Amino acid sequence: MNSKKLGLIASMIFAGLLFNSNANAAKTYQVATDAAYAPFESLNNKKEVVGFSVDVLEAIAKKSGMKIKFINTPWEGIFATLSTGDRDMVISSVTITPERKQSMDFSDPYFEAKQLIAVGKNSKVSKFTDLKTLKVGVQTGTTGDEVIQKLQGKTSPNIKRFESTPLAIKELENGGVDAVVADNGVVVNFVANNPNSKLKMIDDATFAKEYYGIAVKKGNKALLEQINKGLAAIKADGTYDKIYNKYFGK
Numbered sequence: 001m002n003s004k005k006l007g008l009i010a011s012m013i014f015a016g017l018l019f020n021s022n023a024n025a026a027k028t029y030q031v032a033t034d035a036a037y038a039p040f041e042s043l044n045n046k047k048e049v050v051g052f053s054v055d056v057l058e059a060i061a062k063k064s065g066m067k068i069k070f071i072n073t074p075w076e077g078i079f080a081t082l083s084t085g086d087r088d089m090v091i092s093s094v095t096i097t098p099e100r101k102q103s104m105d106f107s108d109p110y111f112e113a114k115q116l117i118a119v120g121k122n123s124k125v126s127k128f129t130d131l132k133t134l135k136v137g138v139q140t141g142t143t144g145d146e147v148i149q150k151l152q153g154k155t156s157p158n159i160k161r162f163e164s165t166p167l168a169i170k171e172l173e174n175g176g177v178d179a180v181v182a183d184n185g186v187v188v189n190f191v192a193n194n195p196n197s198k199l200k201m202i203d204d205a206t207f208a209k210e211y212y213g214i215a216v217k218k219g220n221k222a223l224l225e226q227i228n229k230g231l232a233a234i235k236a237d238g239t240y241d242k243i244y245n246k247y248f249g250k
């Protein structure tokens, strides 16, 4: 091979490298969220995704120089978008569980939650085990769905599954179910914003602590590291606390 040819090949490789690193710099990460989960992720009247999770991930992205784009994505099938490559991250108040960890990777926790029961104001329910034979509404495939399955059995006909948590709560208001089991923050938010809803909330000491994490495709170490570094940075410099206080008070 003559030196002219070599030079040409070398410059082609160089151009390729340049192009590649530019492509990386310009990468916008596609973020899946089921935006029917206020105050964590919901749509404002301009149809933009807003909420606690959004503010947290935006702050993380700013710290670690990532470009992100939120895409409202149905909860059912949301995790599959990682393995297909349609989305790079899921931030959707996703509880980190051992089963989920088998099919995707999670960031360090960014929020602590637990289940909470919502019932009508006049309901006699006072604890979780009272739901044993009652009709209970949950969002399909959530940790609320999991806890009620443990109480009633997987195939219980009294577990009524809904596409979103607000739909389950609507059904409770309409009397179609006796109770809803869902994440505390969402139930509290709903009751606070719907004073006419005639619902009350029941906390049960047997519910375990849950931790929300940001999910990425299994094995995407580089992205996970970037997220965790950003998360640690916003926790260290007070940004996280500011966001927390904005949504949940002190």
Ligand code: ARG
Pocket (backbone or CB within 6 Å): 033, 034, 035, 036, 037, 041, 075, 092, 093, 094, 095, 096, 139, 141, 142, 143, 144, 165, 183
């Ligand atoms: N934390 C619960 C879970 O991981 C519920 C999350 C539902 N999130 C949502 N945006 N709908 O199962």
